[in-house]
Structure formats: C-alpha cells, structure tokens
Amino acid sequence: MSELRKDPVVDRWVIIANERSLKPYDFGVHGEIRKPGPCVFCEGMEMHTPKEVFSVRDKHTEINQPGWRVRVVPNKFPALRIEEPFAHCIDGICESLSGSGAHEVIIETPDHYLELGDLSVKHIAEVMYVYRERMCDLERDHRFRYCIIFKNQGALAGASIQHAHSQLIAIPVIPKRVKEELLGADKYYQEKGHCIFCDIVQYHQNNNQRMIIENEQFLAFVPYAPRFPYEIWILPKKHSSHFMKIEDQELNYLSEILKKLLVSMKKSLNDSPYNLILHAAPFERKEEKSYQDSYHWHMEMLPTITKVAGFEWGTGFYINPVIPENAAEILRKNITIKI
Secondary structure: OOEEEEOOOOOOEEEEOOOOOOOHHHHOOOOOOOOOOOOOOOOOOHHHOOOOOEEEEOOOOOOOOOOEEEEEEEOOOOOOEOOOOOOEEEEOOEEEEOOEOEEEEEEOOOOOOOOHHHOOHHHHHHHHHHHHHHHHHHHOOOOOOEEEEEEEEOHHHOOOOOOOEEEEEEEOOOOHHHHHHHHHHHHHHHHHOOOHHHHHHHHHHHOOOOEEEEOOOEEEEOOOOOOOOOOEEEEEOOOOOOHHHOOHHHHHHHHHHHHHHHHHHHHHOOOOOEEEEEEOOOOOOOOOOOOOOOOOOEEEEEEOOOOOOHHHHHHOOEEEOOOHHHHHHHHHHOOOOOO
16 A cells, blocks of 8 residues: 655655565666766866866875866856856736856766765775865855755766766855755744754654664764655764864764665665755855754755656646665665775
8 A cells, every 4th residue: 555654844745655665676667878088077088178276186196187086177168157247036916036147066086987875984084075176265255145055867867968966056145945945944843942953863763664774973864755666864973053163083984884775775776876965054144044943954866767757847746656664674674884
C-alpha cells in the first residue's frame, strides 16, 4: 500500500509508492563514459578560462598558472554578472531587478579523470574551504541577499562539462524554496522554542532506521519524506545557521562524511548522476530578519534516477518509488569504514 508522508519543515507531501519498491538496478541509470582530456578546466589550460578569483595552490606558484588544487573562476556564460549595477523596477503588478549577481565555477581538481568522491578527505576539505571563503567574500557585497552552491554531476543532473566542478550563484533575492524552509523553521521555532533541524538530528540519533552514517560532528540520513529515491541529508550536530561559520576542524569531519557517502552512492546506484546542494541562511543584513536561531544549514544529495513529470509540476507533491528505510539500508551496506 502507498503512503503519504509530510516533510516536517516545509509541510510538503510525498507519496511513497510502496508497491513499486524499486531496487537500484531497476532504474537503468548509470555513470557516463568519460570523454578524454584535456578540457578547459584541466591544469595547463588556465588561459582558456576567465581569470581566477580564488584558488588553493602550491607555494611559489602564480595566479592563472599550473600548481593549483582547487580553482575558482567566473562562469564564462554567467546567469548574472557582478559588474551589473543593482536596479529595481516596479510597473503596476510587474516587478523586475537588474541582472546583478555573481556566478562562479569551483574547479575541484586539476585532474580531468577524478570525481569529487575520488579525491582524498584532505582534498575534499579544501573544496569545502573554498565554498566557505567564497561565501564570506560575497557576503560583503550588500547587493546580494543569498548565495547558493551546488554541484551537478553528470549530464542528466545538468552538467555540461564532465571535469569535476561545482557552481556558486549569489543573488539579490531569497529564492522561493529557501524561503519555504526559512518560514517553516521559523514557525516551528516560534511554537516550540528550538530549532526543528536540531530536533531532526536528535530524532535520527535516537531512531536509526534511516540513518546512514555519523561522526563526531555530522550525521547523514535519508529524510522521512524524501522527494527522490536515495535522497540524503547531511546536517551538522551543532546548531549553526550559516555555512560561512564552519571551522577548519569541522571541514575535515564534513569531508569524511562526504567521501564515504559519495563512494557508497557510486556503489549502490551504479554511479548514477546526482545533485549536491548547500542550503544555508541568507546573508545577515541589519534591515532584514535574522534566522540564526531557527535555521540550520545542511547539504542535500539528490540522485538523478527518476524524472519530475506532470503530477509533480501540477501539485507540488512528489512520488518516490523507494521506501526511505530500504534506501538507507542499501546505502549503509556500502559505507566504507576506512577511506
């Protein structure tokens, strides 16, 4: 029998289609054949990208030259441009903003043939360090209210270049989906006096049906009402609304969890495409409401093995053909203890 489950944060309903109970191999999705390098993101090809704005590189190496381990460049075809001045226009019921923002590419490795999950924990921590530093830098630009960092792995997940990379977009508004999370978390905080995400952490520590892995600082689990098969959430155990406040030691613990999850997903889901999305509170502005107490930053990993169709677009509901508890069990079995 199918079951309807409600997401406790945003009150979104999901249909868990129990009778389908699909296994990973039933989806027919698998990894892509790697095109040979080099590509524009490879080491030695720096002259083919826009000039870098940040990098983690070896000592005594020069900007826009080889010797880097993580490199950030403006997107060559940006959705928004940082040079664009901010402008706001209202015309009756219509409202618009100028295309002011930032759109950057975070190249995760100089090696054309490595994915994020292939990197060492130390190297993944450097990628996470770059996430933090770029967000901190862009927060200083008061035109921007929100910054999202995401990774599209594979063409089905939206990637146009195979070389391992993430993207960052800073925008002058708070996105609708983020606002839904903020409002849901704030409503819970006003009613209960504490953070709903902290309660979710405590719940999964006491009830491990959907738990996948945890360490001293983080835990990862399949949520109660996942939109997609094998959806994973990663939460810090310590309350924090902004990823920008993560400490260096915490980056190492986060990277350990990420490494193990990516290896497990590759084994469990036949190297399927996925999206990795960082959810954090908006930039703090004196004139804006603060969500420091009510919101809790987290990451969502969304394997791209089903398609969103008419029912989902028309209702806002999702149909998930995999029981969340079964998904967690499969992912747990493929967690590597030592990495």
